[in-house]
Amino acid sequence: MKSVQSATAASDGAHSFVPEISQPNLDLLGRAQSLYSLIHEHAPDSDRDRRVSEVVIDGLEELDLFQVCTPRRYGGFQSNFRTLFELTAEIARGDGGTAWAFALLNSNAWGVGTYSREAQDDIWGANPRARITWATNPAAGPTASARKVDGGYVISGRWPYASGSLHAQWVNLGFDVEIDGAPVRMATLVPMDEVTLEDTWYVAGMRGSGSNTVVGTEVFAPDYRTQSYDNLAEGNYASEFTDELEYLTPLGPNFNLVLVGAQIGLAQAALDYALEKLPTRGVTYTKYAKGSDAPTNQIAVAEAANAIDTARMLGRRACYDIDAAAVTNRGQIDRATRARIRMDSATIAVLCRESIDKMLTAIGSAAFASVNPLQQVWRDSETASRHAAVNVGVSKETYGKSLLGIDEFTMLI
Template structure:
């Protein structure tokens, strides 16, 4: 398995993918307030990401994508998160959708990447739709909320019930639909992650052929319809991938918070109502800073282990066992907790001034609080899942493992 520093998806004269991401941090940081105000990524961000090839991280190499491993992928996303949490969130989800397209049959992949190698895809996995069986596919109608980055995409993968001719649900699926067949409704009014543009998609009576529908039940078992079963990336475990990719932006946000505090401490900042004219010399500052940095390091270790587990099992002959899948979910929940704790300490160092609108720390904090509460990250549920796995209890609380 290649490490990010020597990724096989970059040529000798191109910088490694994490370095490309690092080169964009200053730009993303500069535009973060604009992304929040506009409730969408600035065009400058999208162009820069496209030029750096960071929308094609998980797209098949057959169509010009990087087809990188997940250990490299999470490093790239975390680096982007240092500059802008919303940008990292959109990039991680669009790339994950490219990966899901790579699970579909060649015919579907050709319709997306064969027509446009730079095509971008968004997703809403929750099956907020109705379906009717039709010859060769399903006719779907629905309203899918929280479609992050949908304003920058040409396709959407949407959760649907799969029904038989009698109208009975026989499975849950993800339907690949051209964005031109959908309406985008402006519904994303939130206190954090505002720049993700996670609006609502609406569609009526859309025919989706069978080759563009991914069975979720089969995917959760690692049974993918792609004919290219020699491609290691597209043998990665389904639920762990969907879970871990949401942890990487959290790590990036925490690192961005640490960067902001360190920069602020370099300006002879005093501690009000004390004799400390320079807060850097206060043991309380030093201890909280060290503890925050250690919590961020801990989150990184969990993220690296989870990504390495996914890559290692994908490269082998067996599908990732449920115990290891449960541990990935626990790792992700732990990352949410550790990064939240780290940002709490960093806010303590800055005091009430951390919440000034001009201070990036307050935006980072709001972004982390919103992103860290995504349903599949839920640390309490993750702990239940892992505890049951440790005890060998077969009945689980969720199928997303």
């Protein structure tokens, strides 16, 4: 009974609610909103070219939107997590692939903020606007290797799913190495000019994210640019800047939640499209001259809007838990809350996917025409909502074990 009470308390918040802790940066949100037309216009280009349009990258760069999570010491905004979440949702209204790359490049800047001063200086000291991609999961073990050498490690391997890598100057790579006879998972920062990109991102959805494969051969990773994955997962970071509270929270909740902001924006885009189009066309083989007059469509848009609202509320609660932990608890988040955040993230993905499905049905088969933006929204959501970090089955298992007091969790929580 004690474990259930603990988990329930965590889900209600273990701290007094102070809204100001997790308020988004409205100036940055306004900047993102000003780019909607540009991003939406180039969404088909990003989908076709399997990378974010350079015109869009330039627009985001000019408005400093790749500095959202960069420390203030290097001219960044050092924003809270709520800001990144809301920005990602807003950008996804225009294009899911752009939002995905945007979210990962910014969250990876947050990740660099957990490394040593020397590592951060390597990246931002030389280029305060440097962007970082992330590929910490070496493919299938045997395709990645590492050995300890004086002053660091030498690593080789292939690292898939490096979102935004076509627009990055650095990459955070993961590798396994034997230390004192035991395998240890490590992460390290490597310049992109010391690795190559293999063009592997041929997928049905989220094409614009450009999540290609990083390939490295005998790459030297100095100790000061390396951390153990266990330390990352628990928030025991190498950074000396312990007064920078935004960089104290553990990796798992941040990573799980950053992947679903785009889902909310995609679902909102689908709803907006349906609300615009339903009053302008009839329902074939019925008496309804306007789709908006059909009760089935009225119910569908109500259910979709409600699902999106629910997803936003879950996301904002999770953002608050992350931001409040940084401010009030030195970044520490108990496992019950972390399990619930993972469950919430998966639920957001499912709610948004189902909302989009309702809008596809309301619009009908016309939604699947190549020129219809809904089909790209659908493909992006169907692909992204099945990312392993928001796997709904694993998330339910993890949350259920937490509620039942079973001390067994997945790696990323």
